[in-house]
Amino acid sequence: MTAIAITAPGGPEVLRPVRLPVPVPGAGEVLVRVHAAGVNRPDVLQRKGAYPPPPGAPDTPGLEIAGEIVALGDGARRFETGDRICALVPGGGYAEYALVHEDNALPVPGGLSLQEASALPETFFTVWTNVFDRAQLKAGEILLVHGGSSGIGTTAIMLGKAFGAVVVTTAGSDEKCRACLELGADFAINYRTQDFAAVLSERALRPNVILDMVGGDYVDRNLKVAAMHARIVMIAFQKGSRFEADWMPLMLKRLTFTGSTLRTRSVAEKATIARALEAQVWPLLADGRLKPLIFRTFPLAEAAAAHALMESSEHIGKIVLTAG
Known part of the structure; x- marks a missing residue:
């Protein structure tokens, strides 16, 4: 062969x-x-x-x-x-x-x-085990998906909406943001022109579940914008797995910070x-x-x-x- x-x-x-x-x-x-x-x-x-x-x-x-x-x-x-x-x-x-x-x-x-x-298989297995098994996403909750135009991201948008979540996503261009909205995302942020944490704070959008494949300085911002009792799931570290972050929100908001490989x-x-x-x-x-x-x-x-x-x-x- x-x-x-x-x-x-x-x-x-x-x-x-x-x-x-x-x-x-x-x-x-x-x-x-x-x-x-x-x-x-x-x-x-x-x-x-x-x-x-x-x-x-x-x-x-x-x-x-x-x-x-x-x-x-x-x-x-x-x-x-x-x-x-x-x-x-x-x-x-x-x-x-x-x-x-x-x-x-x-x-x-x-x-x-x-x-x-x-x-x-790869994307649906990954999203299901992380967003629905580990993070226990529920209908009506806000799901923040980083990298929304990727294979994982597009799958997370579709599954999140199919099971009743409000889906917010980040993507690297206006075109990609439009594609995410067409897939069903409720709100999309161009991370190259806007700070997603500032935008979410201004709009009082507090994610209950965050799916992050970026890492690096995103971690600190995820902790800042997360809702009380939110669940943050790491599945990759495209910006690096070593970083500084203010971890106080983890305790004050009683967050769950987890991750997995498949x-x-x-x-x-x-x-x-x-x-x-x-x-x-x-x-x-x-x-x-x-x-x-x-x-x-x-x-x-x-x-x-x-x-x-x-x-x-x-x-x-x-x-x-x-x-x-």
Whole structure:
């Protein structure tokens, strides 16, 4: 099969097509002929040598796929060959075939293409486990989403609105802010021209849940604007994980400051998230109330160009590689 290898830590140019053996499914696994694979920021970090795959995972990047099951491992019973699924994988998604444990796979929601389905797992798993499991977002609460035009951000906006939250977001241009509003956000702030903390304070908007992938000096401002009993969830540190902040609001407002990663969790932990999504979110996708936003697709062999686009931050929504 053709797969994309990271030939050395570095820029997008180190991603190159190679020929590898088709993997063989083990116990509880299914082999998927990949039609499309989502591109995510962790893939970029892995390419740079900053985010190695967990033990036992393939070196090939790629954390989410959609395609057709072509073989079953021993004991795999949830699906049959020929079924169309999308799945969260610990690696190996940038390839024509990939393995996934059946418990971390989901049926493609009715009405969605395989390209659209490939844009679901990483972002929907991440948003659900952080915003709804850890932060316990409730209807009527204010959700502040940083990086609202990213794959994670657009998903958080859609899910927040679908479950009754008031959604405020930050984005890096007026165009991106408009896109966030079109997705359903109630208010969008261009962080390049405005201080989001000052704007929220002026408008008396006190977020109950804050989803932050930026870190750095955002942390201090998050603490300042958060409502009483707010929950702040960190999922990345694009501006750095070392910073100074005034932590007094943590005590005075009885805040919860937490965070998580997804890739290193066990199959069982990811399966719990998958079942919650299948029960509560997949029906919204099947009836058209939710739909992933895809910015651009690239052939698998052009993974380097896809990474260059992601690092430019010009995209709004997801970037997808097509393998079939």
